[in-house]
Amino acid sequence: KKEKELCIEKIIKICLTHGYTHVFAGYGFMAEDYNFVSKLEKANLSFIGPNSKLIKKAGSKDEAKKLARSLKVSVIPGEDNVTALTLLDKAGNNKIKYFRNLIQKYKLNLPNNWESFDKISQANALIEASYLKNIDLFSISDLQKKTVEVVKKLFLKNPNQSIRFKHILGGGGKGQRIVNSLKQVPEAVMAILVESKSNGVGDNKNFIIELNLENTRHIEIQVIGNGEWYKELGGRDCSLQIHEQKLLEFSLTEEMLENSTKEFRSSRKKTETNILRKELKQLKSMCLDAEKFAKELKLDSVSTFECIVDSQKHYFMEVNTRVQVEHRVTEMAYKLKFTNPNNPDDYFFVNSIIGAMLLINCFGKALPKPERITNAISGIEARINSTNASLNPHSGGTIFRWSEPNYHEIRDDQGIGNVNKFTGFPQPYKFSGAYDSNIALSITKGISRKECFEKLTEILRKMEINGNDLNLNTNFLYSILHWFIKSGPMLKPNTNFVSYYLAIAGKVKELIDQINLELAWDILVSEVKKNYGETGLKICEKKFTLILRPLKKLFSDIHLLLGWISFQHSKYNNDEIKEKDNPNIILNDL
Numbered sequence: 001k002k003e004k005e006l007c008i009e010k011i012i013k014i015c016l017t018h019g020y021t022h023v024f025a026g027y028g029f030m031a032e033d034y035n036f037v038s039k040l041e042k043a044n045l046s047f048i049g050p051n052s053k054l055i056k057k058a059g060s061k062d063e064a065k066k067l068a069r070s071l072k073v074s075v076i077p078g079e080d081n082v083t084a085l086t087l088l089d090k091a092g093n094n095k096i097k098y099f100r101n102l103i104q105k106y107k108l109n110l111p112n113n114w115e116s117f118d119k120i121s122q123a124n125a126l127i128e129a130s131y132l133k134n135i136d137l138f139s140i141s142d143l144q145k146k147t148v149e150v151v152k153k154l155f156l157k158n159p160n161q162s163i164r165f166k167h168i169l170g171g172g173g174k175g176q177r178i179v180n181s182l183k184q185v186p187e188a189v190m191a192i193l194v195e196s197k198s199n200g201v202g203d204n205k206n207f208i209i210e211l212n213l214e215n216t217r218h219i220e221i222q223v224i225g226n227g228e229w230y231k232e233l234g235g236r237d238c239s240l241q242i243h244e245q246k247l248l249e250f251s252l253t254e255e256m257l258e259n260s261t262k263e264f265r266s267s268r269k270k271t272e273t274n275i276l277r278k279e280l281k282q283l284k285s286m287c288l289d290a291e292k293f294a295k296e297l298k299l300d301s302v303s304t305f306e307c308i309v310d311s312q313k314h315y316f317m318e319v320n321t322r323v324q325v326e327h328r329v330t331e332m333a334y335k336l337k338f339t340n341p342n343n344p345d346d347y348f349f350v351n352s353i354i355g356a357m358l359l360i361n362c363f364g365k366a367l368p369k370p371e372r373i374t375n376a377i378s379g380i381e382a383r384i385n386s387t388n389a390s391l392n393p394h395s396g397g398t399i400f401r402w403s404e405p406n407y408h409e410i411r412d413d414q415g416i417g418n419v420n421k422f423t424g425f426p427q428p429y430k431f432s433g434a435y436d437s438n439i440a441l442s443i444t445k446g447i448s449r450k451e452c453f454e455k456l457t458e459i460l461r462k463m464e465i466n467g468n469d470l471n472l473n474t475n476f477l478y479s480i481l482h483w484f485i486k487s488g489p490m491l492k493p494n495t496n497f498v499s500y501y502l503a504i505a506g507k508v509k510e511l512i513d514q515i516n517l518e519l520a521w522d523i524l525v526s527e528v529k530k531n532y533g534e535t536g537l538k539i540c541e542k543k544f545t546l547i548l549r550p551l552k553k554l555f556s557d558i559h560l561l562l563g564w565i566s567f568q569h570s571k572y573n574n575d576e577i578k579e580k581d582n583p584n585i586i587l588n589d590l
Helices: 002-018 034-042 052-059 061-070 082-091 095-106 119-133 140-157 182-195 254-266 270-297 327-333 353-366 449-462 474-487 497-512 517-556 558-571 583-588
Strands: 163-171 174-179 207-211 217-225 230-242 245-252 302-310 313-320 334-340 343-350 371-374 378-385 398-402 410-412 438-446 465-468
Touching: 002 034, 034 052, 052 061, 052 270, 061 163, 061 207, 061 270, 061 313, 082 095, 082 119, 082 140, 095 119, 140 163, 140 182, 140 207, 163 182, 174 182, 182 207, 217 270, 217 313, 217 353, 230 270, 230 327, 230 334, 230 371, 230 497, 245 254, 245 327, 245 474, 254 270, 270 302, 270 313, 302 353, 327 334, 327 353, 327 378, 327 438, 343 353, 378 449, 378 474, 438 449, 449 474, 474 497, 474 558, 497 558, 517 558
Parallel strands: none
Antiparallel strands: 163 174, 163 207, 217 230, 217 302, 230 245, 245 378, 302 313, 334 343, 334 371, 378 438, 398 465, 410 438
């Protein structure tokens, strides 16, 4: 906390010394840090993003949930005020007297009418005031004890259901834990406080306790506003994730769903048509909720309205007041057209969401409400991560060379693979092993989701990355994409999909580890010799490398193998495997 405060002061000093007027904080946690943004505003520096009051109101998960309830937006059952409940327990029977003593003892600054608040609001007002004094009004053990009580009640109401804890300032999977029993609660509370760096004296220790809905999808709606007008820019399906980290994100737009519905209807696929109609209705409902939220907040930049979708219901999850890494997916689907209200022939297009943030920041309410223009109907982003075969982070590797993006690829790669203009050689890039294993984004667009998947598989197939100790998830992405292409691009994966895939991959790996390719080849050769004599033997010898080398390559990487199996799947009927082609023609697909 102290180190962060020093960094904020340094940033402000650099700006004032060099005459900088605007600060953009990227996609990380500082981009939604109330303290950082409020200090910039006090120094008369312009923050490119929502204002500090909005961040405080919507950026904290507990505050956002309270706002959602007031707007009658559906939220997941749970508890948002565990710290306030902890303080109320400490206060005993005579709460007003206890609170007055705390105010006097610590010289807390509260509103004059605080005693007219309801009990929860009184406790929250004291806790808010304690942050300014950098003190704690209860211990972590008090918080753990109260959490056990809350979770016990939730378990009784929802038997056989797990519970999720989410720190109000967490994000990207950080500061979250799932518990299945009361025994796990104390340790989980401490873990989320430590992981979100909120275990120190005076830190905000509040976290959300909610039902952990299984088999759900993670959908987010991009919203933009200038404080007077508000516009939703469609959705993104971010369900393909592991360890709470997203792996693939693809656009979810009305235009794409309408087009796909027409295709299924013309093919007389009634079930698929009805499913997509319901999804379109659900998307419109989420987008309406997002605009309602933006209007209530008086959104003056870009934010993301995040939802959990369970069957045909959707629940508000949180508002991300920062622009997110996956905003590029929305850019693939839509652009904004700004038109002069006094002259319809005077207009310009904005393709960049960050560009739109800059425009709003510079021109504010003078900027007219834009029209949302369809760009490519469908967009997709793959997160290229430094992970091993089980998708766990792998650090220490070094990239020496990365092939140039191909015609259909937009790549955000932090400059990895850039050529040093003085030496003509690429600059080595070493992975640091930080919390997030993501090293680059590979983005493309298409006239349909299927075309997006096909373009991305081709991008990954042609991509060349050379270096030492490299463990990347490119073959995993290649495999998953092929599975969707063959099984149906419009299928709706849930947030557990990748875990199921890894379980299958593990089983297949056990099977292929039992296969000795050389021995299998020897058996095949002996059969050929018996049936065709020396002539057959000579033909087999010529094909030894041709067949065994690609098979060994497939067997060496389970994700590559599964991707190839998905690719070949259409050549088999009713799971009955029978040879239809010469093996060399099949291997040519590699």
